[in-house]
Amino acid sequence: MAIPSHIVTHILNFYDQFLPPMEIMIPKKLTMFERTVTLYSLLPFQIVFVKIDDRYYLAVLQQSEQSNISTSIDSSQRCSSINEVLDPTLITLPQIQRVKYYQLPCRTYSDLKCFFDESYMCLCTAERHANCFKFNHNLNLTCQHNIH
Secondary structure, three states: OOOOOOEEEEEOOOOOOOOOOEEEEEEEEEEOOOOOOOOOOOOOOEEEEEEEEEEEEEEEEEEOOOOOOOOOOOHHEEEEHHHOOOOHHHOOOOOOHHHHHOOHHHHHOOOOEEEEEOOOEEEEEEOOOOOEEEEOOOOOOOOOOOOO
């Protein structure tokens, strides 16, 4: 995998099953030869996605909380776009009708860890079910302060 110029890390905490996850986004510009990124979170979290260019990777999925986690990113962790893993005729359906078919990619592709559409991120469980949640792909990354 080529070294990107920047990454965006999405750290998610599912603190209440009836509410959307709390999300922390951390943009990071990488230097030319930087191959390692260290992140710190004071808040507990269950899931970490790393966005490189327009691709998402499932970096961490915690069943039980750990204080120190080391992970690496490779192509096997890439989250596919729904357009890659769902039948084209189903893609044309309105999202409200299309979502009921989101179990199919997990059952069809045994190595699929995650996939996403314009509103949801879905994880494939060990039982090959899709566990989907609202995911904001377009959080604002503009700086609040003009510091140079």
